[in-house]
Amino acid sequence: xxxxxxxxxxxxxxxxxxxxxxxxxxxxxxxxxxxxxxxxxxxxxxxxxxxxxxxxxxxxxxxxxxxxxxxxxxxxxxxxxxxxxxxxxxxxxxxxxxxxxxxxxxxxxxxxxxxxxxxxxxxxxxxxxxxxxxxxxxxxxxxxxxxxxxxxxxxxxxxxxxxxxxxxxxxxxxxxxxxxxxxxxxxxxxxxxxxxxxxx
Numbered sequence: 467x468x469x470x471x472x473x474x475x476x477x478x479x480x481x482x483x484x485x486x487x488x489x490x491x492x493x494x495x496x497x498x499x500x501x502x503x504x505x506x507x508x509x510x511x512x513x514x515x516x517x518x519x520x521x522x523x524x525x526x527x528x529x530x531x532x533x534x535x536x537x538x539x540x541x542x543x544x545x546x547x548x549x550x551x552x553x554x555x556x557x558x559x560x561x562x563x564x565x566x567x568x569x570x571x572x573x574x575x576x577x578x579x580x581x582x583x584x585x586x587x588x589x590x591x592x593x594x595x596x597x598x599x600x601x602x603x604x605x606x607x608x609x610x611x612x613x614x615x616x617x618x619x620x621x622x623x624x625x626x627x628x629x630x631x632x633x634x635x636x637x638x639x640x641x642x643x644x645x646x647x648x649x650x651x652x653x654x655x656x657x658x659x660x661x662x663x664x665x666x
Contacts, residue, residue: 469659470560470659472545473496473501473567473568475519477571490569490571491571499518499545501518501525503515513590514527515583515590516544520623521618521620528540528596548621549632559634559656590603634658
């Protein structure tokens with residue numbers, strides 16, 4: 467199993483803005499991080515918002531140019547920001563390369579993603595600038611969300627998963643025979659991922 471990657475999902479109405487730069491294919495649910503790319507307005511300027519499917523986490527694309535690589539980097543940065551600080555050697559489950567971000571299209575978004583998007587739109591309309599918007603979204607990410615019968619904040623969900631993946635990797639390294647570790651390296655397998663993200 468390869469490291470967890472990112473999928474960016476676009477509504478068909480906005481695909482034409484990106485398809486010349488990136489191949490865009492129909493969305494199919496895969497293990498990894500999925501983000502809906504949504505247009506928003508902040509202080510009369512058009513911006514892009516990423517809404518995470520797994521946890522409802524919202525990330526504003528803050529960059530001088532809203533190129534596909536800047537958008538992909540915003541998704542990666544959101545994950546990187548929440549990796550366990552003191553576990554660098556264990557933070558190996560998620561790809562942090564923009565080359566591993568794929569682009570997709572879908573006509574509908576899940577209900578919880580649509581709800582989070584509407585909440586973000588309402589909040590962002592009141593923001594005076596991009597930095598004010600970033601602070602407002604940080605508060606939104608600390609607002610509880612009910613998903614699959616569980617209530618948690620998007621930040622808690624994301625950080626909990628990343629910590630679990632780090633714990634699983636450490637346990638895998640400490641309990642797996644050296645020859646099996648080497649075999650997994652050669653065959654590019656990451657069996658510890660099936661214990662964390664794959665269960666969700």
